[in-house]
Amino acid sequence: MxxxxxxxxxxxxxxxxxxxxxxxxxxxxxxxxxxxxxxxxxxxxxxxxxxxxxxxxxxxxxxxxxxxxxxxxxxxxxxxxxxxxxxxxxxxxxxxxxxxxxxxxxxxxxxxxxxxxxxxxxxxxxxxxxxxxxxxxxxxxxxxxxxxxxxxxxxxxxxxxxxxxxxxxxxxxxxxxxxxxxxxxxxxxxxxxxxxxxxxxxxxxxxxxxxxxxxxxPPVAPAAPATVPGRVLAVLAAGRLRVQLPGGAEVEVPAPPGRECAVGQKLALTVGVGPG
Amino acid sequence: MPPDYWQTLRLTLALAACTTVLLLLLGLPLAYALARSRSRLRPLAEAVVSLPLVLPPTVIGFYLLLAFSDSTALGRFLINQLGLSLNFTFPGILVGSLVYSLPFMVQPLQAGFRQLPRSLSEAAYTLGKSRGTTLWRVLLPNMKPALLNGVVLTFAHTLGEFGVVLMIGGSLPGRTRVASIAIYDEVQSLHYDQANAYAITLLVVAFVILVGLYWFTKKDAARLS
Missing domain, CATH: 3.40.50.300 (P-loop containing nucleotide triphosphate hydrolases)
Structure with a gap:
């Protein structure tokens, strides 16, 4: 064209x-x-x-x-x-x-x-x-x-x-x-x-x-989302966790499905932009 | 009320109205060209347009008086070839007003064109619209405050014109004697009441025009945001 x-x-x-x-x-x-x-x-x-x-x-x-x-x-x-x-x-x-x-x-x-x-x-x-x-x-x-x-x-x-x-x-x-x-x-x-x-x-x-x-x-597929290590601070209601990140910041995330999480447990968090 | 009050006022308004309409027609293409130009000569053109802002009106009037008289080549051409004898006539003071009020029309319009993003006209071009259509349908409707500013300032400025008109037109009642000159004449003859009649009229008209301008500008800004 x-x-x-x-x-x-x-x-x-x-x-x-x-x-x-x-x-x-x-x-x-x-x-x-x-x-x-x-x-x-x-x-x-x-x-x-x-x-x-x-x-x-x-x-x-x-x-x-x-x-x-x-x-x-x-x-x-x-x-x-x-x-x-x-x-x-x-x-x-x-x-x-x-x-x-x-x-x-x-x-x-x-x-x-x-x-x-x-x-x-x-x-x-x-x-x-x-x-x-x-x-x-x-x-x-x-x-x-x-x-x-x-x-x-x-x-x-x-x-x-x-x-x-x-x-x-x-x-x-x-x-x-x-x-x-x-x-x-x-x-x-x-x-x-x-x-x-x-x-x-x-x-x-x-x-x-x-x-x-x-x-x-052809376009290159974007790199797999990176992960950061985190530590569970508290288990909250509705299957959510409070997690501390390496810098000291705290975030609330949904608990990974099909896994029991306890306070103090180490967790790999996915940082990505957007769903999927 | 002075004997020539209405005649003088009519002449003053006619001069201001004719000047405004003609300057709008001349000023739009000039302002558009200046706003879009990337020429190295643009500062020169801008200086010429702005010159009447800083020159004493008598300087403009003096050179126009010479230009219109049969002592210069231009004047002889106007008089002999075109039959235009401009000194001490209404068309003469109209030309003087056009020169004198030029920056009051061109500068607001130029600023109006400049503050519109270039992408507006480019968008219209990619939609297949000509320059004329783009100017008329896209640019001008989005710079109404600038248009109004140019029109109102030109009109008000021409109402208050004195030096240029006096130089070219003298003070011929009903032909070239505008209100500001009438005030001067009446004061010279110690007719303070009659001078006051003209002065208060000019004051009120100017004030009303400016209030109207600022009121509309405020309303238009509210409408578009």
């Missing part, structure tokens, strides 16, 4: 570098981009969207040239059928949720059906008449996603869409993203720092550092 080789000067903390990425994406593929800050992740996304101009290379989508160095050709963002979800969501504060979506549509007869469908699938129907300022982060994120989809894109670009959200919301939205990606048969590129998120969603991952591709391939 997407075939590109893009070059762009980067100003990194380590001095001037060149973003240099050559890649082909199959239709329906979900690619994650990860890497330290200053690696050029957002720059790459902006070049694909047409928000910044490359210094060289080419970009073809579905056989149509979006950018070419020689002879010079550059398609403005308005003419690229893509959806972009910004890190700060960039919702229009003067419009309600429904108006934000309606603004994105191109004035087709069945726009209203699409908007209703998107509102329902992203659980925004109740919030349709609210303005963005009164919504929570997760809700704003869903509106941003719904708005990008209302423009009927073929390519969806997401700039760290879930980074600012708390864990339950993030897990819920990862599911939404996976569903949306499949249902609308989109080609999706997603910037993410979370290995678990990448493993859950992406077909391939592109690791960037200082503008260069460090690795391109």
């Amino acid at each position: 997407l075939d590109f080789h893009l070059l762009k000067a980067l100003h990194t903390a380590a001095g001037p570098r060149t973003l240099d990425v050559r890649l082909t994406l199959a239709p329906g593929e979900l690619l994650a981009i990860s890497g330290p800050s200053g690696a050029g992740k957002t720059t790459l996304l902006r070049l694909l969207a047409g928000l910044d101009r490359p210094d060289g290379g080419f970009l073809t989508a579905d056989g149509q040239p979006w950018y070419r160095q020689q002879p010079r050709h550059w398609l403005p963002p308005q003419q690229r059928p893509l959806g972009f979800v910004f890190q700060d969501y960039a919702l229009f504060p003067n419009m309600t949720v429904r108006e934000n979506l309606a603004f994105a549509t191109a004035g087709r007869a069945d726009d209203k059906i699409l908007i209703d469908k998107l509102l329902e699938e992203l659980e925004l129907t109740e919030l349709a008449q609210r303005r963005p300022a009164v919504l929570s982060g997760g809700q704003q994120q869903r509106v941003a996603l719904a708005r990008a989809l209302a423009a009927r894109p073929r390519l969806l670009l997401l700039d760290e869409p879930l980074a600012a959200l708390d864990l339950p919301t993030r897990l819920r939205l990862q599911q939404v993203l996976a569903e949306v990606h499949k249902q609308f048969s989109l080609t999706t590129i997603l910037i993410s720092h979370d290995p678990a998120e990448i493993a859950r969603l992406a077909d391939r991952v592109l690791e960037l550092d200082l503008g260069q591709v460090r690795r391109l391939g």
Whole structure:
């Protein structure tokens, strides 16, 4: 669906570098981009969207040239059928949720059906008449996603869409993203720092550092959760334990199933993010 | 009540209204360009726009008077080629007001454009919207306080204009004599009551306009948060 080789000067903390990425994406593929800050992740996304101009290379989508160095050709963002979800969501504060979506549509007869469908699938129907300022982060994120989809894109670009959200919301939205990606048969590129998120969603991952591709391939499963030793201080009601950690801090955890625990017993505690 | 009271007031309001409307039309593209420009010449353009803030109005008036007169090439061009004789006319003091009040329109609008996140217009572009649609539907509605600030300050500032109008327009009743000049004339002739009629009117109008501005700004901030 997407075939590109893009070059762009980067100003990194380590001095001037060149973003240099050559890649082909199959239709329906979900690619994650990860890497330290200053690696050029957002720059790459902006070049694909047409928000910044490359210094060289080419970009073809579905056989149509979006950018070419020689002879010079550059398609403005308005003419690229893509959806972009910004890190700060960039919702229009003067419009309600429904108006934000309606603004994105191109004035087709069945726009209203699409908007209703998107509102329902992203659980925004109740919030349709609210303005963005009164919504929570997760809700704003869903509106941003719904708005990008209302423009009927073929390519969806997401700039760290879930980074600012708390864990339950993030897990819920990862599911939404996976569903949306499949249902609308989109080609999706997603910037993410979370290995678990990448493993859950992406077909391939592109690791960037200082503008260069460090690795391109299937996502690596995240490392097994680490454990820390703890000592049981007290056995509480409802199968819970009070446990002291190496630093001296105390936490309350559910007792491991099928095991009797006594005060003073040593215990290995799993530290992980989130359920599972 | 002074004999020319209503005539003078009508002229004053007409000058302020025409100046505000024209400056809004001129100031929007200028402020947009200044807010988005990354040119090295931008400080120069900003300095030119802000110059009327620091210059004595008589300096602006003096150079415009020269520019409009047949002693300069520009003046001769205006008079002979375009048939525009601007000195001591309403269009002349209107041009003077446009120059004099320019920063009062451009600076709030420029600040308004700057405080909008860039991603707002970029989001509109990725949704296929043109620059014009983006400006009209996304940017302007989200900078209403800045728009109102520019309009109100320009209007109020033009109401109080004295030096520029006096230099270019003189004090021709019904043509170029605005309220602030009428006050000066009445005081010169020791007609303190008549000067007071104009002065109190300007004072009340200015106060009401500012109260309206601050009241609306507060309400709009509450609405969007």
